[in-house]
Each structure stands twice: as structure tokens, then as C-alpha cells.
Ligand SMILES: Nc1ncnc2c1ncn2[C@@H]1O[C@H](COP(=O)(O)OP(=O)(O)OP(=O)(O)O)[C@@H](O)[C@H]1O
Ligand SMILES: CC(C)(CO)[C@@H](O)C(=O)NCCC(=O)O
């Protein structure tokens with residue numbers, strides 16, 4: 052049994068892999084994790100019995116907490132993607148080390164599925180849209196505000212706009228403030244994703260496969276054509292990067 056942990060900015064996602072198959076996954080709000088007892092979220096027995104605990108983090112302070120907790124329950128340090136586990140694909144950006152490892156493991160898992168030029172949309176805290184060429188190399192992409200960030204930003208930066216939870220509006224023309232914010236954030240995000248995917252497709256000069264993931268993917272992609280949603284793409288990518296490393300460096 053192997054445990055993959057994706058430490059993001061809103062949520063931590065935990066996946067349990069048995070015989071290379073993801074058989075359990077759960078998500079905990081970071082804020083909740085810091086308030087509650089870690090043992091309720093990351094079962095000490097699972098941590099101590101796992102063959103490997105593999106981490107991908109884009110949130111260093113929370114990562115430090117998780118590593119400290121894991122250290123109490125198993126003698127080996129967890130394997131960190133991008134540290135002990137090198138990124139097993141070419142990263143063709145200016146500064147490969149500064150690309151979020153969640154974007155990179157998404158690319159690894161997506162390419163494993165498509166074996167084709169691919170665009171990955173991850174709609175989480177941020178919305179990222181990244182290109183992978185048909186050789187499986189990470190090309191770069193875009194980082195934009197996620198829908199919760201957009202809704203919060205409107206509330207925090209204004210005197211009159213309330214905090215609104217975003218759902219799909221029935222109409223584009225909002226008839227009250229709440230509907231107007233929902234429409235702006237929902238249709239704005241959908242339109243942004245559609246447009247950026249089109250632009251990226253042109254720039255990549257190929258017919259890439261589009262894969263979406265992240266907490267808001269199923270909400271947003273209902274209005275985007277030709278997208279396959281893979282809920283646990285990041286966890287799959289963490290596990291895959293680890294397996295690729297093992298294949299290259301058998302113990
Ligand atoms: N049950 C849920 N719990 C938490 N967030 C949810 C849930 N359902 C939908 N969401 C949405 O998912 C988004 C967070 O997505 P995700 O879980 O991919 O974030 P994350 O992993 O922290 O992101 P990142 O890695 O980009 O920091 C939020 O915008 C929130 O609106
Ligand atoms: C963009 C996010 C926040 C998405 O989770 C993460 O991948 C990150 O913090 N990235 C670092 C900067 C970069 O990817 O270029």
C-alpha cells in the first residue's frame with residue numbers, strides 16, 4: 052500500500068494506492084486540518100504500514116506540518132516529488148524548479164492517459180491550464196484566479212459586494228447583485244478557459260486532448276466541449292512519478 056498526498060492551497064488530498072490502483076481518496080480543507088487532530092485525517096496505522104508515503108506540495112508551511120506528523124509514525128521520511136523523486140519528464144520552461152509540482156504531476160498523469168499532445172485544466176484554488184507536447188514534455192501554461200478566489204476578491208475589494216458562493220446561473224443577465232457576481236465569475240471562468248484552450252491549441256500547432264481536474268472541474272466543464280474530467284489526476288500523477296522513479300532506481 053502506498054499513500055499519495057497532494058498539499059494544495061485550499062485542500063489536502065490523500066490517496067491510498069493498492070496494487071497500483073487508487074482505491075480510496077479523501078479531501079480535507081487545510082483550515083480544518085490545522086484545527087483538528089491530524090490522526091483523524093491521516094490514520095497513523097496507514098502511515099506506519101504504507102510501503103511509501105509520497106508528497107507533492109505547493110504549500111511549504113502546511114507541508115512542514117504534514118512531514119512532522121508523518122515523522123512521528125514512520126521511521127522513513129516521506130518521498131517528496133521534485134526532491135527525493137525527480138520530475139521524470141522534460142520541463143521546457145525558463146525555470147523548471149519554480150513550476151508548481153501539482154502542475155507537473157498533472158502533466159505526467161495526463162500524458163500517460165493520452166500519449167498525445169495534451170492540455171490540462173486544473174480548476175482549484177488557482178485555475179491552471181498547461182500544455183504538454185506529443186513527446187510528453189511540459190511546455191508551460193497559464194495561472195489565473197480560481198472561482199473561490201475571484202468571488203472572495205470581489206467581496207474583499209469592495210464595500211457593497213457580498214460574499215457569494217458560486218453556482219451555475221440560469222441566465223447571463225443577473226437580476227440582482229448575487230446573480231450578477233455568480234454570472235461574472237461562472238461565465239467569466241468558463242469563457243476564459245474556453246478561450247485560453249483555443250489559443251493554446253493554436254500555439255501548440257496540434258490537436259491536443261483536453262483533460263480537466265480540480266475541485267471545480269466538474270462544475271466548469273459542463274459548459275466546455277470535448278473535455279474529459281479526471282477527478283484524481285494529481286494523485287495519479289504523484290503515484291506515477293514515484294513508480295517511474297522506482298523503475299529507474301530499483302532498490
Ligand atoms: N467539497 C469540497 N471541499 C472543498 N472545496 C471544494 C469542494 N467542492 C468544490 N470545491 C471547490 O474546489 C476548489 C478547490 O479545489 P482543489 O481541491 O482542487 O484545491 P486545491 O487542491 O487546494 O488547489 P490548489 O492545488 O490549486 O491549491 C475551491 O474553489 C472550492 O470551491
Ligand atoms: C499555481 C499553483 C498555486 C496551483 O496550485 C501552484 O502550482 C503554484 O504555487 N505554482 C508555483 C508557480 C508556478 O507554477 O509557476
Ligand SMILES: [K+]
Nearest residue numbers: 059153173175
Ligand atoms: K490542485
